[in-house]
Amino acid sequence: MSRAGTEEHTVGEEGAGVSEPTQQETTPETYAGMSREPWHGWERVIRIAGLVIATVAALVSGFFEIVLSTLRAGDLVSVWRGDAIGSGGGPPLGVSILLAAVLNYAIAWFAVTTTRRRWSLAPPWILWTLLMLGAAGLRTTEGDYLLGGENWIALIMILAGSLTYAVFSYRLILKRQVP
Numbered sequence: 571m572s573r574a575g576t577e578e579h580t581v582g583e584e585g586a587g588v589s590e591p592t593q594q595e596t597t598p599e600t601y602a603g604m605s606r607e608p609w610h611g612w613e614r615v616i617r618i619a620g621l622v623i624a625t626v627a628a629l630v631s632g633f634f635e636i637v638l639s640t641l642r643a644g645d646l647v648s649v650w651r652g653d654a655i656g657s658g659g660g661p662p663l664g665v666s667i668l669l670a671a672v673l674n675y676a677i678a679w680f681a682v683t684t685t686r687r688r689w690s691l692a693p694p695w696i697l698w699t700l701l702m703l704g705a706a707g708l709r710t711t712e713g714d715y716l717l718g719g720e721n722w723i724a725l726i727m728i729l730a731g732s733l734t735y736a737v738f739s740y741r742l743i744l745k746r747q748v749p
Contacts (some may be wrong), residue, residue: 575739577681579622582639583607586648587727587740593623606642613651614665616684616685616687616739617684617690618683619684620680620683620690621681621684621685621690621693622679623680623683623684624677624678624684624690624693624712625681625693625694625697627677627680627694627697628674628677628693628694628695628697628698628701629697631669631673631674631677631698632668632697632701632702633647633701634669635666635670635673635727635731636701636702636716636717636724637655638651638655638665638666638669638739639666639701639717639721639723639727640655640656640662640721640723640724641655641656641662641665641666641722642656642657642660642661642662642663643658643659643660643661643663644658645658645660645663646662653668656731658740661677662722663723664723664725664726664727665725666724666727667723667726667727667730669728669730670727670728670734671730671731672732674695674698674734674738675734675738677694677698678694678734678735678738679738679740680693681693682738682742688739688742689733691738691739691742694735695732695739698731698732698735699732699735702717702727702731702732703728703729705717706724706725721724
């Protein structure tokens with residue numbers, strides 16, 4: 571008895587030396603059976619897309635947090651009438667502080683998870699921080715600041731948002747592996 575390739579020769583009554591079909595030859599050809607290796611470039615595309623999405627998300631969340639930093643309890647009614655945010659009465663609501671912490675943590679997690687690189691945390695963090703510093707330091711054409719020094723919610727929002735990125739980064743350093 572000899573073996574050659576995938577065929578097996580058997581000695582029997584009716585077919586001495588005749589090869590029996592192997593399992594591959596007997597199964598019908600299906601689409602699932604004709605799988606091919608995936609393109610290795612997808613990993614790079616996903617990493618770039620993840621970094622771009624995280625950076626754009628940091629920009630959008632930063633603008634949203636700037637707008638909501640002047641939100642007051644009376645705005646919940648006055649905005650429905652068409653008035654601007656911050657024109658209503660009542661105490662200021664710290665919604666932007668909560669949003670800065672939660673959204674920045676989610677953006678940092680998304681950036682690091684999709685790219686599998688620790689450095690991908692830096693572009694969204696830098697962009698968000700520059701946006702906040704620009705909003706706090708640049709004047710409008712009327713001479714107003716977007717985030718004034720008397721707006722304590724905006725100041726705490728900048729601190730909480732930046733510390734969120736810093737804490738996430740510090741936890742990555744301590745873990746020594748990407749989530």
